[in-house]
Every structure is written in C-alpha cells, then in structure tokens.
Amino acid sequence: MPLRTLTREDECVGYAAGFRAAGGRPLVLFQCSGLGNALNAIGSLALPYGYGFPLILSMRGTLGEANPAQVPLGRSSAAMLALLGIQSFSVRAVADVAAVVAGAARLAYDARQVVAIILEPGLED
C-alpha cells in the first residue's frame, strides 16, 4: 500500500473511500483535531456507502495538553465518533497495538465499518 500525505483530513477520508471502492484496503492516520475537518466526508461518504477502514487518531487535548487550542476538539473526539456510530478503541500500551489493529482490520474490511483506534497520550515511543 502506498503512503500518501494529503492536504486535509477530509481528503484522507475521500482517498480511502475511493481506494476502498476499487477493492483496496486503506488505512487513515491523522491527529484528533483533524476529525473536525473530516466529519462531512465520514458522515456523507464513508458511512452511508459502507466504505470501512481503520482510522488511527493520535490524541491531543487531553492529559498533559498545554495548548488550549487543542482541547475542545480533543476532549470531544471520542464523543463525536460515538455520535456517528463509530466504534473506537483506545491504545495505551505498545503491547496492545497488534491485537487492537488486527481486530480493527477485521471490523473495517470484513464487517465494513469505519473503526477508530485512538493513540492515547502516554503511549510509549
């Protein structure tokens, strides 16, 4: 799978939807503040069309955050995902990553769901 660095988070969702529509298995990564940019592409493309993919979000705006501008979208990210009916799974330890990603891949590609994996602050480097 090629790595593509795009201009906005809604572009990442749109690219993944097209790649999925043509039979591919995409994976999307962005920071949780970008969820705000991506909401319409998720809500009016990925979800209604059933284009499932794992969505990996690095969290800002929660424990340890020093930038006020990161807080409102950070603290509401999990709730926004839940309102959209998107299951999210938090990862706090590297030891859990493989199992969460494997399970999310099944949910995304076989059960056709958008699945969020949230990389929580404090996750080891």
Added chain:
Amino acid sequence: MNPLEAVRAVLAAAPDALHVASLGTATAALRAASGDGPHLYMGGAMGTALIAAIGVAEKRPDRDVVAILGDGETLMGAGSLWSLAGIRPANLLAVVLCDGHYTITGGQPLGTPTAFAEVARVLGLAAAVAADAAAIAAEMARLPRPGLLEVRYDERTAPGPSPFVDPPVVRMRFEDAAAAPG
C-alpha cells in the same frame, strides 16, 4: 452546450473508464448520459470527488479513471488539485464542469475566479479548456494523464435537480465495475 451534452461527450471519449461524479449536476448528468451506468456517484461529501477518484486510480492503475466535477465542488476540494499534481496518477483525468454557479443550491454565483485549467498548469498538470462537444473529444484524446479539462458551458438548464443517490447500490455496482479487467 449544457452539462448533459458535455458529459455525453466525455463518456463517448472514455467509454471504458471508471467514472467518479461529484454531487449534484455532475452526478445527474452522468446518470442521464450513461443510462444510470455503474459509476461512483456522490450523494454528498462535497469537495471529495477528485480525491476519491485519485484513490480509485491508484488502486486500479490499469484502468482509465475520469473524475467529473462541478466547479463549486472543485473549489471546495481545491487542495486535491495539489494532491493530483503530487501523486500524478498516470490514468486519471479531471473534468471540471464550469458554469460559475452553485447550481443545485439555487444558482448562486461562485464569486471567485474560475481559472481551473490555469491553476492546473501552474501545478505542472496538463490542462485544456473546451466549450463544445468536438473540443471535449479532441482534448480528451490529446491530453496526457494526469490532466485537467475545464469544460465551459452557459446553458444551465439540463440535467435538472439533484438526483437521488442510494449509496449501498452505488457501492455494489461500482465494486463490480472496478473489479472487471481493464
């Protein structure tokens, strides 16, 4: 020329391509022109049709892919012109249907320059402007990919109001079309 005539010319020039249409006029015209063919029609997600077409093109590099886009759509997803120029899929043509108005919300003027071909050229993309069916056919045959064809029309009468799009049906039909050999 109206958008239906424009999209008929696009389809005639690329009958075996996978087509992705933005919401509203582009989708209505592609549906009417293709007899509701198995294309990827957008029911929403304004601004994401070009990048979705790039995703299709990258997954199926052996197929020709055409993105049929409204002009307002292209403005809303303008960053995807930069992505097109960066990724450079060799099988993708973007067609911008340009009448300078947001048609399906009541025809409000865009209020911006409509310099899509010029911008594409600055980004290093092949680009052209066409204002009739013969020019569309000629430019689609001539333009290298990735490229952008700005289609100018002034008859804003067809194909009518925003069409109903049933996403799961679109998905299933397009998946079959995209899985077919090139």
